[in-house]
Amino acid sequence: DTEVTQTPKHLVMGMTNKKSLKCEQHMGHRAMYWYKQKAKKPPELMFVYSYEKLSINESVPSRFSPECPNSSLLNLHLHALQPEDSALYLCASSQDGTGAGANVLTFGAGSRLTVL
Amino acid sequence: ILNVEQSPQSLHVQEGDSTNFTCSFPSSNFYALHWYRWETAKSPEALFVMTLNGDEKKKGRISATLNTKEGYSYLYIKGSQPEDSATYLCAFCNFNKFYFGSGTKLNVKP
Numbered sequence: 001d002t003e004v005t006q007t008p009k010h011l012v013m014g015m016t017n018k019k020s021l022k023c024e025q026h027m028g029h030r031a032m033y034w035y036k037q038k039a040k041k042p043p044e045l046m047f048v049y050s051y052e053k054l055s056i057n058e059s060v061p062s063r064f065s066p067e068c069p070n071s072s073l074l075n076l077h078l079h080a081l082q083p084e085d086s087a088l089y090l091c092a093s094s095q096d097g098t099g100a101g102a103n104v105l106t107f108g109a110g111s112r113l114t115v116l
Numbered sequence: 117i118l119n120v121e122q123s124p125q126s127l128h129v130q131e132g133d134s135t136n137f138t139c140s141f142p143s144s145n146f147y148a149l150h151w152y153r154w155e156t157a158k159s160p161e162a163l164f165v166m167t168l169n170g171d172e173k174k175k176g177r178i179s180a181t182l183n184t185k186e187g188y189s190y191l192y193i194k195g196s197q198p199e200d201s202a203t204y205l206c207a208f209c210n211f212n213k214f215y216f217g218s219g220t221k222l223n224v225k226p
Binding site (some may be wrong): 003035041042102105106108109 | 120125148150152157158159160161165166205207212213214215216217218219220
């Protein structure tokens with residue numbers, strides 16, 4: 001299995017809702033990432049988990065809460081989002097997150113989030 | 117936040133044309149430069165990982181070069197085909213962070 005699977009593909013939520021995005025990989029990768037991408041902008045790093053521990057939080061607002069229950073799963077819990085949080089959320093994994101830039105990122109297809 | 121620039125933003129070529137685009141990045145604290153190919157409604161896929169100044173990589177009709185001293189990488193596509201239509205992203209790797217450009221969107225007309 002060489003894929004990263006993201007669910008749901010599309011999510012529409014209100015500003016008072018609580019929802020979650022899920023990401024799964026079975027390649028034995030030990031680093032997992034959340035990126036946010038708005039139209040015509042570069043993907044922006046949000047969080048990195050390395051060996052199931054949060055290693056990077058790029059000053060993301062607390063209304064986004066990541067969780068890594070095990071080495072194969074990465075969740076992004078969403079609560080009290082704003083319309084400007086509408087974006088494509090990409091999950092990625094790599095062999096490890098120990099600083100070797102040679103580690104290729106394997107991406108999921110993304111979850112398209114719309115906040116009303 | 118580091119600035120990674122890609123140009124042009126979009127490109128329309130005819131089938132059979134050869135084309136190239138540019139990724140510019142900071143020349144300090146360089147670890148690696150990645151190129152990804154992203155087709156609509158699919159996942160970005162890795163094309164090349166380049167780590168050494170002067171690196172040249174090739175995969176079929178696609179090749180890339182790297183100049184870390186001046187902070188740029190070129191991606192070349194020889195004899196473009198409609199299936200090459202995609203957005204091509206570069207990512208500058210600074211230790212354990214990847215900084216992406218906005219991409220070059222390539223459209224190859226049959």
